[in-house]
Amino acid sequence: MRRLLRTPAGLVGTTLVAALLVLAVVAPWIWGSDATRINPAQIGQGSSAAHLLGTDALGRDLLARTLVATRLTLGLAALATGIGTAAGIVLGALPSLLPRGWGRCVVAAVDILVAFPALLLAMFTAVVTGLGGRGAVLGIGVALAPTFARLTHTLTASVAGSDYIAAARMLRVPRHRVLTRHVLPNIAEPLILNLAQSMGAALLGLSAMSFLGMGVQAPSYDWGRLLNDAFGHVYVTPSVVVAPAVAVTLAGLGFMLLGDAFAAAAARTIDPVGDAVLPDLPKAAAPADPDAVLEIRDLTVAFPGGVTPVRQVSLTVRPGEIVGVVGESGSGKSMTAAAIGDIVPHPGLVGSSRSRLCGVDLDTLTPAARRKLLGSCLAMVFQDPTSSLNPALRVGGQLAEVATLHAGATRAQARARAVERLDRVHIKHPEHVIRQYPHELSGGMRQRAVIAMGLMGTPRLIIADEPTTALDVTVQREVLRVLREVVDESAAGALFISHDIAVVGELCDRVAVMYAGRVVEELPAADLAADARHPYTRALIGSLPDMATDRSAPLTTIPGRQPAPGDVPTGCAFADRCALTTARCATRPRLVRDGQHAVACWEVS
Numbered sequence: 278m279r280r281l282l283r284t285p286a287g288l289v290g291t292t293l294v295a296a297l298l299v300l301a302v303v304a305p306w307i308w309g310s311d312a313t314r315i316n317p318a319q320i321g322q323g324s325s326a327a328h329l330l331g332t333d334a335l336g337r338d339l340l341a342r343t344l345v346a347t348r349l350t351l352g353l354a355a356l357a358t359g360i361g362t363a364a365g366i367v368l369g370a371l372p373s374l375l376p377r378g379w380g381r382c383v384v385a386a387v388d389i390l391v392a393f394p395a396l397l398l399a400m401f402t403a404v405v406t407g408l409g410g411r412g413a414v415l416g417i418g419v420a421l422a423p424t425f426a427r428l429t430h431t432l433t434a435s436v437a438g439s440d441y442i443a444a445a446r447m448l449r450v451p452r453h454r455v456l457t458r459h460v461l462p463n464i465a466e467p468l469i470l471n472l473a474q475s476m477g478a479a480l481l482g483l484s485a486m487s488f489l490g491m492g493v494q495a496p497s498y499d500w501g502r503l504l505n506d507a508f509g510h511v512y513v514t515p516s517v518v519v520a521p522a523v524a525v526t527l528a529g530l531g532f533m534l535l536g537d538a539f540a541a542a543a544a545r546t547i548d549p550v551g552d553a554v555l556p557d558l559p560k561a562a563a564p565a566d567p568d569a570v571l572e573i574r575d576l577t578v579a580f581p582g583g584v585t586p587v588r589q590v591s592l593t594v595r596p597g598e599i600v601g602v603v604g605e606s607g608s609g610k611s612m613t614a615a616a617i618g619d620i621v622p623h624p625g626l627v628g629s630s631r632s633r634l635c636g637v638d639l640d641t642l643t644p645a646a647r648r649k650l651l652g653s654c655l656a657m658v659f660q661d662p663t664s665s666l667n668p669a670l671r672v673g674g675q676l677a678e679v680a681t682l683h684a685g686a687t688r689a690q691a692r693a694r695a696v697e698r699l700d701r702v703h704i705k706h707p708e709h710v711i712r713q714y715p716h717e718l719s720g721g722m723r724q725r726a727v728i729a730m731g732l733m734g735t736p737r738l739i740i741a742d743e744p745t746t747a748l749d750v751t752v753q754r755e756v757l758r759v760l761r762e763v764v765d766e767s768a769a770g771a772l773f774i775s776h777d778i779a780v781v782g783e784l785c786d787r788v789a790v791m792y793a794g795r796v797v798e799e800l801p802a803a804d805l806a807a808d809a810r811h812p813y814t815r816a817l818i819g820s821l822p823d824m825a826t827d828r829s830a831p832l833t834t835i836p837g838r839q840p841a842p843g844d845v846p847t848g849c850a851f852a853d854r855c856a857l858t859t860a861r862c863a864t865r866p867r868l869v870r871d872g873q874h875a876v877a878c879w880e881v882s
């Protein structure tokens with residue numbers, strides 16, 4: 278509610294609608310007798326002290342009649358909206374319940390009805406069902422239904438492709454149950470938002486029909502009927518149309534503004550209450566590493582509510598080096614990558630004491646210069662290659678776009694480079710593949726195509742965020758080999774994010790182990806097996822099965838759970854799960870560096 282009142286539109290809309298609702302309840306009690314009292318001495322009068330907005334053809338007070346008509350007008354509009362909404366949702370949902378052919382017929386019928394002028398449709402229905410309030414309500418309900426049906430159908434189609442719907446279908450959940458349990462609850466919000474605006478449209482439509490003599494009939498009266506009655510006197514006493522006309526306008530405006538405010542408030546509900554707060558991060562005093570393609574110090578990401586998924590993470594990546602970032606799900610690996618790539622979702626805040634990419638201090642750049650540097654210097658490869666490639670564009674077109682946009686290449690040059698880059702990531706027949714769409718490629722080919730896309734420029738840093746998680750083991754190997762080759766040949770640096778410590782150990786040169794948003798150990802990958810010291814790193818290595826593992830015994834697991842990013846203790850975050858915990862662990866151990874090896878643990882550093 279507070280969100281609704283925050284914007285001028287919301288405030289005006291809510292006030293108008295609230296006032297109308299109060300009037301609808303109290304007006305007939307307060308002004309009911311004034312509205313019906315016939316006064317032959319005051320017929321068709323203009324504005325006067327006794328009758329502020331004049332009288333009608335029977336001398337009844339027009340202001341009182343307008344106020345009293347609020348109840349019937351709103352009641353009929355609500356009824357018409359209810360009919361339109363219910364009929365629309367059923368019509369819109371039918372195509373997903375009926376066999377395909379019948380479903381298409383319903384969609385075609387809805388399309389035709391949407392194209393038909395709504396008021397004409399309402400009038401036609403009203404004539405068929407009988408003139409009067411009932412016919413008008415049915416008419417407006419029928420006129421509203423196609424828009425609701427189209428909206429429901431579009432929203433249903435948008436969630437129909439979701440994995441949870443596919444899973445429900447696989448489980449042979451009946452269609453009507455899929456619809457009511459899995460589809461409708463997920464599209465309810467936009468439908469409800471549309472309701473307030475539809476109410477405004479219904480109110481205007483009903484008033485128009487009553488004004489034309491096709492709606493409410495005497496002796497009943499709504500605002501449209503009052504306008505109809507007053508219209509005969511408008512040339513003699515113009516003030517007689519003011520009250521109903523103003524009422525219709527204000528009510529229509531109120532519901533429309535309220536609908537808009539609802540939509541705006543709903544869009545903002547994804548923002549948690551409050552602002553994110555970053556800790557104080559003074560500029561790093563130590564000299565910058567001149568060779569590093571990436572140097573970040575104290576990188577921190579904060580969300581509102583004290584959620585800090587990345588806490589003072591420091592990483593350096595040098596040319597030709599692959600640095601692995603490993604840790605359990607939720608340890609902040611992807612958020613670290615997002616912070617480096619400047620793609621932390623709103624309302625997250627990113628801070629650091631140093632942030633250098635390709636030798637340039639990112640904090641000294643304007644947002645435009647920063648975007649340009651990231652666009653040319655950084656390539657990102659995500660876990661799901663399907664969502665990284667646009668399904669509507671051919672692979673070659675997408676690759677070429679990078680070269681034409683960032684390097685100003687001509688179409689022919691960009692195409693030649695796309696073929697060359699696809700060849701470089703070992704995609705066979707690249708001339709053929711550039712003409713294919715992403716869905717025509719296998720998962721491994723798609724991921725290699727994404728790497729090739731990253732190589733269309735000349736990236737100095739490649740961030741690969743779990744690039745092989747969605748691939749099977751053999752394809753995974755191919756993709757990792759390609760990544761290694763690319764780094765070796767181009768002397769770019771790479772940050773390789775994975776939860777698989779075995780893969781990281783094999784592919785990377787150095788490894789940073791993250792736990793609860795912090796780096797708890799950093800060491801050369803070659804030393805992982807023999808020299809990892811932090812109990813968490815040791816536990817990760819210990820939970821890996823190998824050929825010597827006893828298959829009859831359960832695999833080693835790490836007891837307990839990693840703390841949530843909003844609930845990290847002030848001491849060592851791993852203490853609850855650690856066998857070496859002592860009283861000292863109530864204070865957080867700092868990352869202590871000894872040559873190439875750094876570890877944050879009181880007991881082993």
Ligand SMILES: Nc1ncnc2c1ncn2[C@@H]1O[C@H](COP(=O)(O)OP(=O)(O)OP(=O)(O)O)[C@@H](O)[C@H]1O
Pocket residue numbers: 580584586604605606607608609610611612613622623776841842
């Ligand atoms: N938009 C967001 N708002 C608030 N918190 C978020 C948001 N996105 C992620 N987080 C929090 O950040 C934490 C770290 O997420 P992140 O994706 O970096 O983990 P991860 O280590 O990459 O895990 P995974 O291996 O599962 O991808 C999560 O526990 C999550 O609670």
